[in-house]
Amino acid sequence: MNEDKSADEKTGRGTVRTITDLARLAGVSPGTVSRALAGKSLVNTKTREKIEAIAREHGFRPNQMASGLRRQKTGVIGVVIPLGHDSRQQISDSFFMTLLGFLADELTRQGYDLMLRRVVPENDADWLDRFIGSGMIDGVIVIGQSDQFDRIEDVADGYGPMVVWGNHTEGQRHCVVGTDNRLGGRLAAERLIAAGAKRLAFLGDTTAIEFAARFAGAQDAARRMDLPPVMALPTHLSPERAAEEIAAHIAAHAGAIDGIFAATDTLAALCLTELHARGVAVPGDIKLAGFDDLPIARQTVPPLTTVRQDIAAGARGLVDLLLRRLAGEQTESLILPAQLVARQTA
Amino acid sequence: MNEDKSADEKTGRGTVRTITDLARLAGVSPGTVSRALAGKSLVNTKTREKIEAIAREHGFRPNQMASGLRRQKTGVIGVVIPLGHDSRQQISDSFFMTLLGFLADELTRQGYDLMLRRVVPENDADWLDRFIGSGMIDGVIVIGQSDQFDRIEDVADGYGPMVVWGNHTEGQRHCVVGTDNRLGGRLAAERLIAAGAKRLAFLGDTTAIEFAARFAGAQDAARRMDLPPVMALPTHLSPERAAEEIAAHIAAHAGAIDGIFAATDTLAALCLTELHARGVAVPGDIKLAGFDDLPIARQTVPPLTTVRQDIAAGARGLVDLLLRRLAGEQTESLILPAQLVARQTA
DNA sequence: CGGAAAAATGCAATCGTTTGCAAATTGCGC
DNA sequence: GCGCAATTTGCAAACGATTGCATTTTTCCG
Numbered sequence: 022m023n024e025d026k027s028a029d030e031k032t033g034r035g036t037v038r039t040i041t042d043l044a045r046l047a048g049v050s051p052g053t054v055s056r057a058l059a060g061k062s063l064v065n066t067k068t069r070e071k072i073e074a075i076a077r078e079h080g081f082r083p084n085q086m087a088s089g090l091r092r093q094k095t096g097v098i099g100v101v102i103p104l105g106h107d108s109r110q111q112i113s114d115s116f117f118m119t120l121l122g123f124l125a126d127e128l129t130r131q132g133y134d135l136m137l138r139r140v141v142p143e144n145d146a147d148w149l150d151r152f153i154g155s156g157m158i159d160g161v162i163v164i165g166q167s168d169q170f171d172r173i174e175d176v177a178d179g180y181g182p183m184v185v186w187g188n189h190t191e192g193q194r195h196c197v198v199g200t201d202n203r204l205g206g207r208l209a210a211e212r213l214i215a216a217g218a219k220r221l222a223f224l225g226d227t228t229a230i231e232f233a234a235r236f237a238g239a240q241d242a243a244r245r246m247d248l249p250p251v252m253a254l255p256t257h258l259s260p261e262r263a264a265e266e267i268a269a270h271i272a273a274h275a276g277a278i279d280g281i282f283a284a285t286d287t288l289a290a291l292c293l294t295e296l297h298a299r300g301v302a303v304p305g306d307i308k309l310a311g312f313d314d315l316p317i318a319r320q321t322v323p324p325l326t327t328v329r330q331d332i333a334a335g336a337r338g339l340v341d342l343l344l345r346r347l348a349g350e351q352t353e354s355l356i357l358p359a360q361l362v363a364r365q366t367a
Numbered sequence: 368m369n370e371d372k373s374a375d376e377k378t379g380r381g382t383v384r385t386i387t388d389l390a391r392l393a394g395v396s397p398g399t400v401s402r403a404l405a406g407k408s409l410v411n412t413k414t415r416e417k418i419e420a421i422a423r424e425h426g427f428r429p430n431q432m433a434s435g436l437r438r439q440k441t442g443v444i445g446v447v448i449p450l451g452h453d454s455r456q457q458i459s460d461s462f463f464m465t466l467l468g469f470l471a472d473e474l475t476r477q478g479y480d481l482m483l484r485r486v487v488p489e490n491d492a493d494w495l496d497r498f499i500g501s502g503m504i505d506g507v508i509v510i511g512q513s514d515q516f517d518r519i520e521d522v523a524d525g526y527g528p529m530v531v532w533g534n535h536t537e538g539q540r541h542c543v544v545g546t547d548n549r550l551g552g553r554l555a556a557e558r559l560i561a562a563g564a565k566r567l568a569f570l571g572d573t574t575a576i577e578f579a580a581r582f583a584g585a586q587d588a589a590r591r592m593d594l595p596p597v598m599a600l601p602t603h604l605s606p607e608r609a610a611e612e613i614a615a616h617i618a619a620h621a622g623a624i625d626g627i628f629a630a631t632d633t634l635a636a637l638c639l640t641e642l643h644a645r646g647v648a649v650p651g652d653i654k655l656a657g658f659d660d661l662p663i664a665r666q667t668v669p670p671l672t673t674v675r676q677d678i679a680a681g682a683r684g685l686v687d688l689l690l691r692r693l694a695g696e697q698t699e700s701l702i703l704p705a706q707l708v709a710r711q712t713a
Numbered sequence: 714c715g716g717a718a719a720a721a722t723g724c725a726a727t728c729g730t731t732t733g734c735a736a737a738t739t740g741c742g743c
Numbered sequence: 744g745c746g747c748a749a750t751t752t753g754c755a756a757a758c759g760a761t762t763g764c765a766t767t768t769t770t771c772c773g
Binding site for chain 1: 426427428429430431432433435436441443446461464465467468471472475480481482483484485496497500501502503606633636637639640643662663665666667668
């Protein structure tokens with residue numbers, strides 16, 4: 022008991038756990054305490070101050086589970102990363118992680134907590150409904166459509182507070198925030214072409230819809246310039262697999278191409294290393310462009326030409342739209358512009 | 368109403384929201400439904416199957432808030448990243464993000480959800496108590512001690528289910544999982560010395576306790592070899608600030624040192640770029656070593672000699688210890704070995 | 714000082730699930 | 744078919760905070 026007491030003195034945990042305990046100490050009813058702590062105007066300033074003082078002294082915090090249950094809202098936003106086309110993508114891909122960081126900051130700023138879930142849709146077809154139906158979250162942000170576009174569309178019909186990071190497709194029903202991937206792809210390809218490349222290749226997994234759009238953009242550029250179609254070189258994102266796949270692609274096609282557009286900077290950096298190892302000059306023999314403008318793009322040798330996504334703006338957009346949907350508003354998707362960052366690989 | 372119905376048919380949300388709704392449909396009492404869904408042995412197999420069937424058909428999920436409230440446990444583990452010594456560290460430092468990824472996987476595997484919070488202790492002295500006292504989490508994992516060692520120690524006395532990623536200090540009271548930073552620092556310095564360096568410098572912010580230990584390890588090695596003490600070059604982790612700070616350090620000391628031990632690979636990569644820009648040969652003029660063995664360490668030119676931390680093992684350790692503490696066990700800290708990865712910068 | 718309006722507080726139901734205990738049902742041996 | 748034990752079920756009270764409504768207290772004005 023001595024232990025209990027000293028712990029309580031120091032940390033304030035222990036004696037006053039519930040609003041009722043606090044009410045007893047303050048000599049009022051639990052209802053009044055609730056109102057005082059919620060800062061409602063109905064309670065006398067003096068009583069409020071007294072209650073606040075006792076609360077502070079004992080380090081009291083109202084139980085959010087109980088509060089959530091009663092008010093039918095939790096103050097928690099779910100963030101889910103579906104790992105559809107490539108289970109280990111996220112670990113390697115610092116893009117998603119950076120976005121997550123900004124999201125955490127932005128949600129905190131708005132008074133929400135963040136519940137994170139990574140799911141593997143092929144093991145668990147029900148991933149999105151499960152999360153939404155758990156009763157633990159007020160809304161959900163999906164980071165990346167992966168290969169789950171249809172699943173997300175289905176849910177969007179019946180569930181409002183959802184916003185998705187990804188690619189916008191004409192006529193889709195779920196609200197997305199994302200970069201104009203097709204434009205970005207076109208910009209990258211145009212740059213490669215302007216630098217002298219004529220036979221282009223695309224490095225990435227086009228079953229992911231964002232990447233497919235980047236590929237399509239590159240294809241647009243090639244067609245417009247009357248060049249042969251861009252060759253698709255399927256590549257996973259996990260570093261182990263990507264490295265060998267890239268090596269194989271280059272071994273097979275190095276002579277036949279003179280421009281590579283990589284779906285992400287991470288892949289581009291890997292590709293650069295591999296080209297370097299094989300003695301292929303960049304941008305001399307082969308021009309190279311990436312996508313994302315991650316910190317690594319600045320640090321490769323030579324520094325990487327790439328397409329910039331504004332991650333911070335993306336996070337702000339996601340949260341902003343979600344909050345408006347939470348408030349009952351209907352919202353349109355938000356497409357952020359892509360911007361070419363010309364460095365030295367093309 | 369038509370809308371409602373069709374939404375329900377597709378997604379199963381709508382009609383059967385509570386266990387009571389389900390009970391009515393099944394013709395039993397809510398208690399029985401609860402037991403059936405929890406898989407308790409007390410309920411007749413036939414009734415259970417019927418209940419499960421109806422639940423599946425309507426996509427019913429029990430409300431976790433209510434369940435949590437009643438059972439006094441939430442199934443959620445809090446993960447908090449204190450941003451003490453450098454507010455933007457996390458965004459740049461892919462180490463923490465990678466650890467977070469593994470943590471998410473490991474917690475999911477164990478049936479827990481993850482609630483993520485980033486806090487700035489200087490705005491909010493109460494950050495840890497607040498999180499713990501929210502009633503939303505069963506336990507907490509703190510990623511990085513930052514400059515909050517004392518705060519964490521205080522809490523550890525009164526609150527069991529907490530495990531911290533960071534550095535272990537003799538006699539501390541909170542349970543930590545982390546790499547043997549001092550050993551790692553020594554290994555790095557020894558390698559620099561073996562490669563011929565005699566006047567070493569340490570790049571990093573030694574107010575962060577993990578970094579201080581790495582620095583101390585390097586100092587040990589220098590002392591043991593009768594070399595002059597390692598020079599401390601304070602550097603923040605955020606890429607913008609780090610870049611200029613490093614440039615300044617190098618401008619000021621390039622001639623006076625021939626070995627640099629960077630507190631993280633990210634800093635090492637930045638440093639390498641800067642040295643390269645100034646025409647300093649690595650490892651010819653200056654030897655360089657990093658820490659972490661992030662993917663980037665493989666991709667610099669030349670590839671980075673560094674000290675490997677086993678991030679996946681760290682995540683497993685954190686979760687394992689936390690679960691044992693949740694079960695009431697007392698646990699010791701877990702120190703993972705550091706391992707030198709010799710590449711080409713030293 | 715009386716009385717009505719305004720302000721502050723208390724009461725009790727409620728959110729949805731779990732669980733101890735009591736009641737009802739079933740099974741079984743004779 | 745009876746009695747007793749073993750299974751299944753139902754009942755109702757929690758968990759802790761919120762809130763509509765009723766009640767009390769205060770304020771203010773004539």
